[in-house]
Amino acid sequence: MLLLSSSSSLFYIIQLVAATFETKFRTETVHRGLEARIKCSANGDKPVTISWFKDKAPLMINEDGRYDLIETIMNDGIKSELLIRNSDRRDGGLYTCLASNLFGHDDTNIQLIVQEPPDPPNDIKIIERDGRSIRIQWSTPYSGNSPLTHYIVQHKPENGMCIMMVMVN
Structure with missing residues (x-):
């Protein structure tokens, strides 16, 4: 979005940047019992906020003691890292990182695969x-x-x- 502002004959152009991701999809793999780290970095004008979803449902980070969230404000946006301690079969799925600011929103998807020994026949x-x-x-x-x-x-x-x-x- 561009805004034009004038003062007498002097014009200012201000470009407002919506929240965006460079990568739209990737796959991450973790072995059962280890810590999974799912990262996303969004660009855009501040303030940019991040929301996490698993299989299209909001992720209740505070309700499961195995989750931690680390967010870092960058010059051009925000970096968010979701930590899952002691990962297991139920943690596998499609995670969505949704970035929003006043000028728009975007998402990126991360497929988490939890590898473990197979079940017996x-x-x-x-x-x-x-x-x-x-x-x-x-x-x-x-x-x-x-x-x-x-x-x-x-x-x-x-x-x-x-x-x-x-x-x-």
Whole structure:
């Protein structure tokens, strides 16, 4: 927005800058149990305020003791950093950083992926039993946000003497 002001024959041009982000989307990854740090930096004329959302709902930073917010006022805007202590599966999602000032607003989105060990297979069923071999089937477990490259199948007979391990792709 431009404003023109005049005093006699002297003109002043004042440019007012709305809050904006240079980057609109990015992905961040954290391992379960570690601290996640999600940052956003907005440009614009002061005062610029930041609001955080997770999956389109306002983030209640003060209600969860695991969250901290660090904001730094810069010459050309504001930098906001959301800290999530002891991150876990429920912290994964789409975080939105909304910057606002008197002249406009803008947002940026950060997809947070929390990586963890996968869950064990479930619904394990014996499909076929034949002499010394069996064929089994299971439902694919939660991946932990990492590719499942193989399964390790262990078998322990009732007498408990021997354990067989077979890797399955």
